[in-house]
Amino acid sequence: MHLLLIVAAFLCSGTVEARKVRGISSSYKRFYRERKSFLCIDGSKMIPFEQVNDDYCDCADGSDEPGTSACPRGRFYCTNLGFRPHYIPSSRVNDGVCDCCDASDEYNSHTRCQNTCWNLGQKERAYVEGQMRTLDEGLRLKQRLIEEGVLLWREKQAQLRELQQAAEDLQVKLEEHRRRKHEADQLKEQTIKSLEVGKDGFRPQNTSVTSLFQLLDNNKDGSISVDEVKAKVVLVHDEKRVLSEDEALVLLGGGREMDLTKFRHTLWDILTRGDNVKIKDGAPGGPANEDPHLKEADRAAEWEATSLRKVEEAYETVNMEISDLQKKLDIDYGTDWEFLFLSGQCYKLQVYEYNYTLCPFNQVTQKSTTGTEVSLGMWGMWAGPPKNHYSQMVYENGEPCWQGGSRTTTVTLTCGTETGLRSAKEPSKCQYIMDFQTPVACQPVLKQRGVHSEL
Known part of the structure; x- marks a missing residue:
């Protein structure tokens, strides 16, 4: 009889102990050792140990009810052996919903919870292993990209040096072409001046009477008419105005036509003096345009202008490439230039x-x-x-x-x-x-x- 009472007392004490430590992590079990009194973990209150897990909240921090839903601030610890342990609000204890994968939160409810910790752990371990494999492969690829980034960085630095050297060479060429163009323009200007009398006329020694007569004789009938004078002769001080009929007649000596003999002794002198009238600038076949020295000077000036434009364009292009490359190289591509391949x-x-x-x-x-x-x-x-x-x-x-x-x-x-x-x-x-x-x-x-x- 006494033996049965001892066994029963032992079983009852084991049940109480199990109830008291429910919902506690191993790191907190030292606070719940069997003793006469229990000190709330926040130190706010001392209560009899019998009141721990008695389904009544005594401590403000909820530490006296780790295994029940009595305290609004309480936390229940899911051990979840085989998976990740974690806390849930104590309000979820015995609420009919399985929150812990080991079913420990529903120890006193009608809900039957399956222990799914092993399956969840397997899935998570497989996921982590997959992540680790991805990480290993990613790090291997990263190392290769770092090596490629270093090489690419060196290539771009070499490219920048080449472009800078090309810009310096083009700068020298640019100055030389500008000098040559200036000389060609001066030569052309001097050639034009050598063909002028005063401001606008032509020198007799460089332009023959016959060539000037042929210039005015547009229809090549051996005579100069009023219409032909109006077409190619203008006033020195008002080049844009077309000569009137009367003005053209005056230049032709009062007649409507003039042959080469009469031209030689009248209009030729007027035109070569250039006092009041002159041959219209740029007249096709004009003496100035037909002069071989002027043509050569004009060709030289045009050649130098074209060459200068090409060098200027090349210089501008190289400087734009230098600017773009410098902007790219100024970007932070990582400590080992590993992000450079993304550019x-x-x-x-x-x-x-x-x-x-x-x-x-x-x-x-x-x-x-x-x-x-x-x-x-x-x-x-x-x-x-x-x-x-x-x-x-x-x-x-x-x-x-x-x-x-x-x-x-x-x-x-x-x-x-x-x-x-x-x-x-x-x-x-x-x-x-x-x-x-x-x-x-x-x-x-x-x-x-x-x-x-x-x-």
Whole structure:
């Protein structure tokens, strides 16, 4: 009889102990050792130990009821052997919903919960193993891209030096061509002056009577008419005005026509003096245009002008290439230039009716099915946290929104074995976020999520 009472007392004490420690992690069990009194963990109150887990909240921090739902601030610890342990609000204890995968939160309810911790643990371990394989492959690819980035950086530096040397050589050529063009223009000007009398006439020794008569005799009938004089002779001080009929008759000595003999003794002298009238500038076949020295000087001047234009264009092109290359080299491509391979590349993604295009270090655009393209931002800066500075890009100053302000896009870089745009969203008006996957975003250390291996 006494033996039965002892066994019964032992079983009852075991039951109480199990009830009292329910919902407690191993790190907190030291606070719940069997004793006469229990001190609330926040130190606010001392209660009899019998009141722990008695389904009545005595402590403000809920520490006296870890295994019941009595305290609004209480927490119940799911051990979840084989999976991740975690806390749930004590209000969920015995509420008919299985929150702990080991079913420990529904110990006194009518709900029958299956222990799914082993299956969940397996899935999570498989996921982590997959992530680790991805990380290993990503780091391998990243190393290769780093090596390619270093080579590409050196190539661009060499290209910049070559362009700068070419610019210096073209500068020398430019100065030489400018000098030669100036000399050719001076020679042409001197040649023209040598053909002039005063300001506008022609020197008799360089222009024959016959050649000037033939210039005026447009129809080549052996005589100069009133109409032919009006067509090729102008006033010195009013070149734009056409001579009147009377003025042309005066120059022809009162007659309507004039032969070579009469021309030699009358109009020839008037034209060569250049006092009042002259041959119209640029008249086809004119003495100045027919002069071989002037033609040669004009050809030389035109040749030098063309050559100078070509050298100027080449010099301008080289300087533009230098400027563009320097801008690209001024961008931060990572500590080992690992992001340099992204420069000049563009990545596309379709989300519903929109096509998004990300061109790293350049711009982000959105194109609708109607063909309308909108700028979502131009390259701004790296914006990741100090420990992972190159994990986030910001593109700003895109097209203005109808409510004011300009569109901006934040691009988060994630580790992966391939490079591509994975998602694009607009969580708030004209503020876009993108997920961009690439091996160069992989970090050497990836903290594994807490998974129990106590099996």
